[in-house]
Amino acid sequence: MTSRDAHTPAEPRSGTPLTRRAFTTAVGAAAVTAAGTAGAAPATAAGTAAADVPRERPFRAARGKHARRPNILFILGDDLGWADLSSYGSPHIRTPHLDGLARQGVRFTDAYAGSATCSPTRFSLYTGRYPGRTRGGLAEPIADRSAGLEPTHPTLASLLRGVGYATALIGKWHCGYLPDYSPTKSGYDEFFGNFGGALEYYSKLGLGGEYDLYEGDAEYKDLRYYTRVLTERASEYVRRGHDGGPWLLNLNFTTPHWPWIADGDTGASAEIVRRIEAGDRSALRHADGGSVEKYTEMVEDLDRSVGEVLKALKRSGQEKDTLVFFASDNGGERFSYNWPLTGNKSSLQEGGIRVPSVLRWPARIEGGQVSDLPVFSPDWTATLLELGGARPDPAHPLDGISLAGYLLRGETPKERDLFWRVRGERALRRGERALRRGDWKYYRGRSGTDQLFNLAEDRREQADRAKTDPGRLAELRASWERTDSGLLPYPKAS
Structure with a gap:
């Protein structure tokens, strides 16, 4: 028996099951060759007798030695629910590009955000630590200029930059405002995006009525639909040669976060802008707008946008050597499809923190795999640092664990909380x-x-x-x- 129900709507439509109990029954020659180490001996999860381990195919690393450090494309959706992708069970939303990414890599069924709202999760990802380790992480979420990610705190970007990575953040930052806080102050060579937690998709007006689209630390004017703009910028970034060196791109979409405006909804955009300019600070929350159909349109647009970036990556010749990770920053809002989970964004019930998460790295990890290992945002920080050859700052110990051994060598991670x-x-x-x-x-x-x-x-x-x-x-x-x-x-x- 596996640790998951076998026939619920949210189960994978394809892929090899990879449960915690089955994970280390064998590693196989592929993992041994790819990792360049001796194969791990068959093992069982804690408290599981060998006879009880299901005879399913183990986690598989891709064949062939490959020592190059990966490029890293880390993509976040915004307020995307756990079952909002068709590969996670949505009966009405079609996400072929993200489903394809999952088929080509690993789909995680028990992956979690670091918190139940936007900015604390981003703190946990950028730092690899619980949000409560830092003052800025206590805001749930950051809503003013009083707090942010201190520039002196080491981050995923600063540590990877220290070992030769080019680093960029495109999209939503939401870890503090200028003049004190910025991606460019926290390890990113380049930044193009918005500082706040939400913005109107065309006008780029934020929660306080301010204009919120920047290149570096200077305003940048572009009144086209925001998801299109971010997709273009990200596609341009991955097409660069980067002088042959590795790169990290955090691509943080605001889709499908409110307001519920899809590409082409210029009338709805104009009405929200009118309300913002009239002093209505609740206009962006769009409590009187949206629908399941509009939400579906936004999620499917997000999927197409990710597909465009992945196409640019493939055409650049870097697909094999790029680790692509996709997740949501927290659970979905009122139009999300979360079945069978209970709860939504802001809650610590499963629907508020369990998020869709897929990973693909063709050079090192075979596709068609499914993992039910419980993992959360700080784990990805630790994992990417190890894969990139960077060491955490001992003065700021990580709360996540590296999954590199799990992914590449079939090692069973030690159970933790x-x-x-x-x-x-x-x-x-x-x-x-x-x-x-x-x-x-x-x-x-x-x-x-x-x-x-x-x-x-x-x-x-x-x-x-x-x-x-x-x-x-x-x-x-x-x-x-x-x-x-x-x-x-x-x-x-x-």
């Missing part, structure tokens, strides 16, 4: 807490009641095991509190 906390957008609203260990999740929602779920059997978080397994509940709660005690406290409500 995934930790989350959120205070919520309103200072007086009760926060949430969550911790996942293996298949088990400890959760305390805004009701203040501790709950315990076995996610392998109940991804929808409806069968509360708190009363039937109080010992496990107490153990996981204590672990959450130990981790929380080492983080910065949230500021007191004023």
